[in-house]
Amino acid sequence: MPPRPLDARALAALAANPGCGRRALLDGAGVDKNALATALGSPAAFGQSQFAIVRGNSFEAKVKGDGGAELLRLVHAHLDAAAEPPGSGALVPDLTAAGPEGRAARTALALREATSAKDWTLLDHPMLALEVAGTPAYLEPDAVVVHPDGRWTVVEIKSFPMIDAAADAAKVGAAARQAAVYVLALERIAGKVAGAEVGHSVLLVCPKDFSNLPTAAAVDIRRERSVTRRQLDRLTRVEELAAALPEGLSFDPERPAEELAEAVSAVDAAYAPECLAACELAFHCRERARAADEVTALGRSVRGELGALTTVEEALAAAAGAGCAEDPTAAALHRAARLRAEALELAAALPRPHVPESPACPC
Amino acid sequence: MPLLSTLARLEAVRAGRAQPLATVRHRHLSDNPLVLVPLTTAGEAGAPLGALVGTDRNEPRVFVIPQPRDRDLRWAFLADLAVHVLAHIEAYADDVEPAERSETDPETGKRVKVETELCVDAPQLIVPSRAGIEYVRLLGRSMRFRRTAEEDPDNPYPAPSRVPLLGRWFTHLGERARVPGSSMLVSATDLLSRHWATGQSNLEDQHLGALLAWIDPPAGRSGAEAALRAELGRDEHGQLLCPPAGPATDPAFDNRLLAPAIARYDAARAALAAGPGDDDREVRTAERAVRRLVVDQMSSTWRATWEAIDLLRALPPGERAEERWTRDRWSYTGHRDRVRAGEPPQPRRDDAVTAAQKLATRETEQVRLDAQEALDDPLVMAGRRLAGEAFAGEVTGVVMEWTESKRPSPRPLVTVSTQDRPQLADGGAAKVYRSLDGRPQSAQFVRFEEDGQVVLRLLDKMGRGRDPEPGSVPEEGDRVCWTLFEHDARGGPKLPDPERTPWTHGGPPGSGAAVHLPDAVTDEDIL
Amino acid sequence: MTPVSAPAAFDPGAAAARATAAILHDTLHGTERGVVVDSPPGAGKSTLVVRASRELAAAGRRLMVVAQTNAQVDDLVLRLAAKDPELRVGRLHSSEGDSYDPALRELPSVTLSAKPGDLAELPITISTAAKWAYVKDVEPWQHAIVDEAYQMRSDALLAVAGLFERALFVGDPGQLDPFSVVGAEQWAGLSYDPSASAVSTLLAHNPQLPQHRLPVSWRLPATAAPLVSRAFYPYTQFRSGTGPGERKLSYGVASDGSGPDRVLDEAAEAGWGLLELPARHTPRTDPEAVGAVARVVRRALDRGAVTCDEQSSGPVALTADRIAVGTAHRDQAAAVRAALASLGVGGVTVDTANRLQGREYDLTVVLHPLSGRPDATAFHLETGRLCVLASRHRHACVVVARAGIAELLDDHPSTEPVQLGVTVKFPDGWEANHSVLAHLAEHRVSWRP
Missing domain, CATH: 3.40.50.300 (P-loop containing nucleotide triphosphate hydrolases)
Incomplete structure (x- = not known):
């Protein structure tokens, strides 16, 4: 199986759980986690509705229509109002080339030319290369706009709505983290281009209210950028991760499920329920975490509260009175258990009002 | 998460089924709730796909849009929904009782009592999940600024007459749902997870099917197994056995079943439009096919929501939940009056004073809710005791003392032996409260005895005489529970009128904010 | 945002005095209704508040001071009395009665009352934001000093801002932000988000206000x-x-x-x-x-x-x-x-x-x-x-x-x-x-x- 190159989604998923070695290795090695999860018997629940895809594509096409006039107008209005407004004939260079390397090289050239042209330029689906932990990643932002003063702005076009100038904060956050990766990739190119500078505010373009007319907001991504940069810098090189593994380990989805499960378990995971929304392998890791009786399966906050008690069994033993002398958490759990039992007993002793039998559900 | 809830979750893991987090029901449950199960179209804002609505679990009203992107069909859907839902909401409007309300007299500036009326009951809407509440809010926003043909004869796309009104009510319900302890618009998942702890995380509790599986697992199965099946189980065609509670649909359903069915409907309509005949049998067949699919997706959620209601009904009602419901009735009555007075729809965004007022109300209600739940439920009180915010124990001694004045009042010292560890500090003179026939009696913390017993001085509720009224002072051997928190919440100060918004907050809202322009309706409403 | 450079030439006393003079000038003689002062830890915020209070009083401006806690209010009253035993100060307290430091009763220049009317004639009245919010229907004060303004919530300022014509806002932007126990996300992004800090709302609506900062921390040592x-x-x-x-x-x-x-x-x-x-x-x-x-x-x-x-x-x-x-x-x-x-x-x-x-x-x-x-x-x-x-x-x-x-x-x-x-x-x-x-x-x- 050909390895899957790292993409922006995988890099953004990094943010959700940077401490997970399993995810780091599998992503770094280009393993198709979706196929792997299916082969392990815990397929991911991800998928995109074709309605959403169609709507997203048609909205993006509308935003970029007419030579990008509307998009450039939005960039001008939200991020560079002092500059000369873009004219009708803004530059939209052709970025087609063979293969991702070719397209990345073509994009770099177009950025250089646009910067020296000192005119509004729209790069539609440019290709950016970024080396992550020794592995090249290819990233494709929706658009990059070059301003007359040489500033480069990342544009993210999303199909969730901005209603009364507010949008779903979780989705905006995800878009900001994704854009931060593009900004980092652009900065590597801009470092070699005289007069170029990458803007730390990106433009988020969304449908306005309930229409499909575009509206936009500038999003300051300095914070996301600095976090992402630190995370990328400290990503262990895949070879180093792999070197610590037993010889001949394979994640080929064609292999039997038990073998795969064993191979996967050779790398430690840091499962938390948040993974379910971000990682294809999460249901498998959850099953393992539950089988190992880990309290993290109940949530990060539960683990935080239980301190040194890391399994359900240990925690319940503490509630029953074990280890109370030396561990304050154990003592608190024991007290909690006593209070809980007392309250339930008290409630059970109270007279219950008559509850009418509810009719049986016919379904 | 409080440690007591964590413990309940741990116990649920071991038991293989959910454990109680409450011993009484802390939310009002209407005898006749209106259940609303909406579905929406992926990728679109406010484009409903269908809904089941009704007060009779055996006979939901079914609304389905065969082509959700068609504006006319959407209007027709919303008009039907408005008729049906408004009938329920408005049914409570005319059954009133006399009541009193405090108002500020515009002339004297004093607080005076005003005779008014209060609806004796209010509607209750129950949706499956928290996302459903968000969706009611979204629909409210999408409808309330629409203009009907009567309001705006030149509008090329007038909304059906009841639609903007439904928008205003949905908006009101959506805002009310943000008030802690309110029950006019609630979700089944929130109601259930308030009362039971499962052996899974908070995040996973958002799945109604999985949550119910933990609370009431089918015979022979553990909660964990049943929840897993509800979350992930698929049939041979790759469809979920337990469709999501919505409003979002499962992508596999969209792609494999719904999209082809809608395409067939579109094709049939196109063929009919292209003529020659006017036989719409094909269209109706295609429409029925879409309807069957959508209803099939919604009906298990419909059943699950009613199952949740049954589970909650089996709990005895919390005593003070009714008092909070009265606040919901006030809220309902108030909005009824605003609608009747012909006031414009709620603005897009709150002005500074309204926002501050709402935040203050919610903070007050949160304090009230926390206190009332603890007073109604020993299990909740146990959590406050664990946190050092209350203590229970046995009275070991009472010493009568009096105030030093011409007419001495009783100020007895009460010693309480407790194993709890209240956060009282020597020299703090903190006040504590207990419930005496439903009313708070206060006492002052005096000191800890060397053996840890708590000495309190009773301050009130003992009558006017020199000797306390019978039953107002606890006796040796009585079990008592004192709280460090007050039993009722005090509202904050009155804020300035919006027209008197100070310069620090931008001054009075401009007249521009008062004009509620309708949302742009574009030709691209059909994509 | 210019970093302070040339350590040899830096005279902390002079720098602090310059900043204080500029602040007092804008407060007493400026044209804007507000002045904002950022004070890092130990930079002499209390000293500034006492000094500004005295100068405003000396200039004949009726002054109200808004602090966030009773302890802060009492501390300010004590400092003012220590600095100027003649200056008459009103301490407005809640009707519960025991909300203030009993030591204040010993101060002859201090009047204690739960009723703003009793204090109306005094040159300076000090209370908490929570108590000020209940003051209604009074002649507005000519000037206010809002202390710990970064820890004050926007809605608390809304409740009291009608009481004064002009104000000096002083606080430390680096300390803990105010918060709300209930969700306030629906107002995020609004200039007057009630759960935001008072200063962020003030500046969002009045970006032209002069902003100063105290440049020297007298508390923190050179190592910190x-x-x-x-x-x-x-x-x-x-x-x-x-x-x-x-x-x-x-x-x-x-x-x-x-x-x-x-x-x-x-x-x-x-x-x-x-x-x-x-x-x-x-x-x-x-x-x-x-x-x-x-x-x-x-x-x-x-x-x-x-x-x-x-x-x-x-x-x-x-x-x-x-x-x-x-x-x-x-x-x-x-x-x-x-x-x-x-x-x-x-x-x-x-x-x-x-x-x-x-x-x-x-x-x-x-x-x-x-x-x-x-x-x-x-x-x-x-x-x-x-x-x-x-x-x-x-x-x-x-x-x-x-x-x-x-x-x-x-x-x-x-x-x-x-x-x-x-x-x-x-x-x-x-x-x-x-x-x-x-x-x-x-x-x-x-x-x-």
């Missing part, structure tokens, strides 16, 4: 100001009022070679010390870490710590009341108090960051908010919390922590939601934690009982 300034005030840097070596912490008894003694030596030398315990996930009230904190305090007292600084002519013995222990949670503070009591130590202040705001000590011992935690949460990462804990000391700060915090920070998921229209607050807690930790790592001593 650069780090605190860089980590928590990256765009408004400040300097210490004292130079290197002007403050000295030393001990009468030599080190016994134990971890607590070595970290105390390091802190005396460098102003900072990190006592690192072996990495472990622990309960919040980690008995070993709590014990270590208590041990450090006990040793500081046992070894006869002595301070020398610009305020005293000779060495002064470091007493228990000049030491504070800071924690993130109340139960941790309670555990430290118990541990200190069991070591026979009394008189040391032990409190959470929230309660240590605005306070000052010679030596602080901090239980790091992330010590022993399996996860970092937004609460533990909050910039203001760490800033408060790291900026209470005049001489030295010892931090006690489990190893592994850097890794914990690196593994922290960064999936924060982003609200459109909300100005990003800098510095970010995550980054500030990293920079403080990097600095502390240079003063690390490992635990050896």
Whole structure:
């Protein structure tokens, strides 16, 4: 199986759980986690509705229509109002080339030319290369706009709505983290281009209210950028991760499920329920975490509260009175258990009002 | 998460089924709730796909849009929904009782009592999940600024007459749902997870099917197994056995079943439009096919929501939940009056004073809710005791003392032996409260005895005489529970009128904010 | 945002005097209705408030002062009375009666009342924002001073802003932000978001207001100001009022070679010390870490710590009341108090960051908010919390922590939601934690009982 190159989604998923070695290795090695999860018997629940895809594509096409006039107008209005407004004939260079390397090289050239042209330029689906932990990643932002003063702005076009100038904060956050990766990739190119500078505010373009007319907001991504940069810098090189593994380990989805499960378990995971929304392998890791009786399966906050008690069994033993002398958490759990039992007993002793039998559900 | 809830979750893991987090029901449950199960179209804002609505679990009203992107069909859907839902909401409007309300007299500036009326009951809407509440809010926003043909004869796309009104009510319900302890618009998942702890995380509790599986697992199965099946189980065609509670649909359903069915409907309509005949049998067949699919997706959620209601009904009602419901009735009555007075729809965004007022109300209600739940439920009180915010124990001694004045009042010292560890500090003179026939009696913390017993001085509720009224002072051997928190919440100060918004907050809202322009309706409403 | 440069030419007294003069000029003679002053830790905020109050009163402007807590109000009244025993001050208090410091009753120039009408004629009236909010239908005051304005919520300012015509807003932007126990997301991005800080609303609506900052911290020693300034005030840097070596912490008894003694030596030398315990996930009230904190305090007292600084002519013995222990949670503070009591130590202040705001000590011992935690949460990462804990000391700060915090920070998921229209607050807690930790790592001593 050909390895899957790292993409922006995988890099953004990094943010959700940077401490997970399993995810780091599998992503770094280009393993198709979706196929792997299916082969392990815990397929991911991800998928995109074709309605959403169609709507997203048609909205993006509308935003970029007419030579990008509307998009450039939005960039001008939200991020560079002092500059000369873009004219009708803004530059939209052709970025087609063979293969991702070719397209990345073509994009770099177009950025250089646009910067020296000192005119509004729209790069539609440019290709950016970024080396992550020794592995090249290819990233494709929706658009990059070059301003007359040489500033480069990342544009993210999303199909969730901005209603009364507010949008779903979780989705905006995800878009900001994704854009931060593009900004980092652009900065590597801009470092070699005289007069170029990458803007730390990106433009988020969304449908306005309930229409499909575009509206936009500038999003300051300095914070996301600095976090992402630190995370990328400290990503262990895949070879180093792999070197610590037993010889001949394979994640080929064609292999039997038990073998795969064993191979996967050779790398430690840091499962938390948040993974379910971000990682294809999460249901498998959850099953393992539950089988190992880990309290993290109940949530990060539960683990935080239980301190040194890391399994359900240990925690319940503490509630029953074990280890109370030396561990304050154990003592608190024991007290909690006593209070809980007392309250339930008290409630059970109270007279219950008559509850009418509810009719049986016919379904 | 409080440690007591964590413990309940741990116990649920071991038991293989959910454990109680409450011993009484802390939310009002209407005898006749209106259940609303909406579905929406992926990728679109406010484009409903269908809904089941009704007060009779055996006979939901079914609304389905065969082509959700068609504006006319959407209007027709919303008009039907408005008729049906408004009938329920408005049914409570005319059954009133006399009541009193405090108002500020515009002339004297004093607080005076005003005779008014209060609806004796209010509607209750129950949706499956928290996302459903968000969706009611979204629909409210999408409808309330629409203009009907009567309001705006030149509008090329007038909304059906009841639609903007439904928008205003949905908006009101959506805002009310943000008030802690309110029950006019609630979700089944929130109601259930308030009362039971499962052996899974908070995040996973958002799945109604999985949550119910933990609370009431089918015979022979553990909660964990049943929840897993509800979350992930698929049939041979790759469809979920337990469709999501919505409003979002499962992508596999969209792609494999719904999209082809809608395409067939579109094709049939196109063929009919292209003529020659006017036989719409094909269209109706295609429409029925879409309807069957959508209803099939919604009906298990419909059943699950009613199952949740049954589970909650089996709990005895919390005593003070009714008092909070009265606040919901006030809220309902108030909005009824605003609608009747012909006031414009709620603005897009709150002005500074309204926002501050709402935040203050919610903070007050949160304090009230926390206190009332603890007073109604020993299990909740146990959590406050664990946190050092209350203590229970046995009275070991009472010493009568009096105030030093011409007419001495009783100020007895009460010693309480407790194993709890209240956060009282020597020299703090903190006040504590207990419930005496439903009313708070206060006492002052005096000191800890060397053996840890708590000495309190009773301050009130003992009558006017020199000797306390019978039953107002606890006796040796009585079990008592004192709280460090007050039993009722005090509202904050009155804020300035919006027209008197100070310069620090931008001054009075401009007249521009008062004009509620309708949302742009574009030709691209059909994509 | 210009960094202060050329250290040789820097005269802290002159710089502070220039800033104060400019502030008073804008306050007394400016044309704008408001003036905002940012005051980093220990930069003389209270001194400024007292001085501005007196000058406004002297200029015949009826003045109201808004503080956030009763303790702050009482403190201000006492300071004013000490500075000017003739100046008549009204202390407006709540009708509960016992909300003010009984010491105020002894002051002849101070009038106490729960009714604003009783105080209307006085040149200065002081109360909490909560009490001011109930004052209605009165002649507006000509001027107001709003103290701790960054810890005041926007809705609290809304309730009182109608009472004054002009105002001086003073506060520390680096301390803990105000918060709400219920969700307020629906107003995020609005200029008047009621849960935001009063200053952010004020400036969003009045961006032209003059903004000043006090450039010198008289509290923080030369060893601490650069780090605190860089980590928590990256765009408004400040300097210490004292130079290197002007403050000295030393001990009468030599080190016994134990971890607590070595970290105390390091802190005396460098102003900072990190006592690192072996990495472990622990309960919040980690008995070993709590014990270590208590041990450090006990040793500081046992070894006869002595301070020398610009305020005293000779060495002064470091007493228990000049030491504070800071924690993130109340139960941790309670555990430290118990541990200190069991070591026979009394008189040391032990409190959470929230309660240590605005306070000052010679030596602080901090239980790091992330010590022993399996996860970092937004609460533990909050910039203001760490800033408060790291900026209470005049001489030295010892931090006690489990190893592994850097890794914990690196593994922290960064999936924060982003609200459109909300100005990003800098510095970010995550980054500030990293920079403080990097600095502390240079003063690390490992635990050896």
